[in-house]
Amino acid sequence: MFQGLDVGLSTIYFLLFGAATAACALGVLCSRHPLNATICLIGTMLAISGIYALLASPFLGVVQVLVYAGAIMMLVVFVIMVLNRARDHEVPRIENWSYAVLLVPLLLFITFVHTLTALPAETLKSDPGSLRGDIAPIAKSMFDVNQGHGYWLLFECIGVLLLVAVVGAVLLAKRSLDTPVEMLTVGEEAHDSH
Amino acid sequence: MTPIEPLHVQLLAALIFSIGLAVVLTRRNIFFVLMGIELMLNAVNLSFVGFSRTFSGEMSLTGQITPLFTIAIAAAEACVGLAMVICITRVKDTVDSDAFSGMRE
Numbered sequence: 001m002f003q004g005l006d007v008g009l010s011t012i013y014f015l016l017f018g019a020a021t022a023a024c025a026l027g028v029l030c031s032r033h034p035l036n037a038t039i040c041l042i043g044t045m046l047a048i049s050g051i052y053a054l055l056a057s058p059f060l061g062v063v064q065v066l067v068y069a070g071a072i073m074m075l076v077v078f079v080i081m082v083l084n085r086a087r088d089h090e091v092p093r094i095e096n097w098s099y100a101v102l103l104v105p106l107l108l109f110i111t112f113v114h115t116l117t118a119l120p121a122e123t124l125k126s127d128p129g130s131l132r133g134d135i136a137p138i139a140k141s142m143f144d145v146n147q148g149h150g151y152w153l154l155f156e157c158i159g160v161l162l163l164v165a166v167v168g169a170v171l172l173a174k175r176s177l178d179t180p181v182e183m184l185t186v187g188e189e190a191h192d193s194h
Numbered sequence: 195m196t197p198i199e200p201l202h203v204q205l206l207a208a209l210i211f212s213i214g215l216a217v218v219l220t221r222r223n224i225f226f227v228l229m230g231i232e233l234m235l236n237a238v239n240l241s242f243v244g245f246s247r248t249f250s251g252e253m254s255l256t257g258q259i260t261p262l263f264t265i266a267i268a269a270a271e272a273c274v275g276l277a278m279v280i281c282i283t284r285v286k287d288t289v290d291s292d293a294f295s296g297m298r299e
Contacts, residue, residue: 007197014198018206025213025233034225041229044210048236051206054198055243057258064239067265072232072272079276080225083283098220105212105219112208116201124200129250133258141255151259158266165270169277175284 014054020047034080038073045069057133203244211237224291228275235268 024047027040045068052061116124131137142151214233217226239261246257279289286293 010197014202018202021206022209022213025210028226028229028233029213029217029220034223034229037226037229041232044233044236048240051203051240052243055203055247057243057246060239060243060258060261063262063265067269068232068236072269075272075276076225076228079280083280083289101219102216105216108215109208109212112212113205116204116208124204124248126198126200126247127250127254130247130254131251133255137255138259138262141252142259151263154263158263162266162270165273169273172274172277173280 010054014051017047017050017054020044021051035077038077038080041076042069042073045073056130059133059135059138198247200244200247203247204241207237207241207244210234210240222291224279224289224294227291228272228279231275232268232272235264239264 021044024040024043028037028044031037031040045064049061049064049069052058052064142155144150145152211234214230214237217230217233221227221230242257242261242264246254249257282294283289
């Protein structure tokens, strides 16, 4: 989709998406209410999916929008609204001594930058032979057992993990395990008295 | 094919990871902690895709398949994490992460 872009245009797009990503991430750090932070986080996800498309992995960008910006963030917004006691004036935003803790991510970022810029240039060189991540080559690389090991076993494990996570979340978030039985007996009593 | 420098992608990923770590370490609201973890996972995914551009052939696809699994793991993590937040908030009646320090009760 972005294959036809020339060098200057795609650099401009990368700068735009990168600035949007960084600004929205800073918005998560500085916002007062969790719902504002959620909107900022959705903006981060969308900008990162744009960068995926620029990096010739359109399938990953689509999955990012579908799963992250769609499903996961919808779940977060839903839980914040259900609990409805997410107001941050009850919980202090940043305590004074926490500003000292900000040194840790700052030092980590400086270390990252120092390490990345110290790498030899050919390690971080864009390879012209890298494949474009469309659906067909990704599916072939994941599931074709004839050409290599494939990832089908990992794929099945992820499916089982998601199933277990959903069952565990339902069991954790239910008010108590025998709630439906109580409701059932109440209903039966009401039915009998009627 | 892609004129974007992999170094710039890695720098952006490092910036997002640092911001996510700052959110996790400094904010006291438990929702912000969860969102910081999501930011850090996103940064690692971006780093994977950025590095996949420096390989050729099948290796470049491997760097794009790993984020798919990471996204699925993040979905499971958000699911269980939010259920635990609901569960503990019912008992403690607050979203302050300092109140979540006890292992009993």
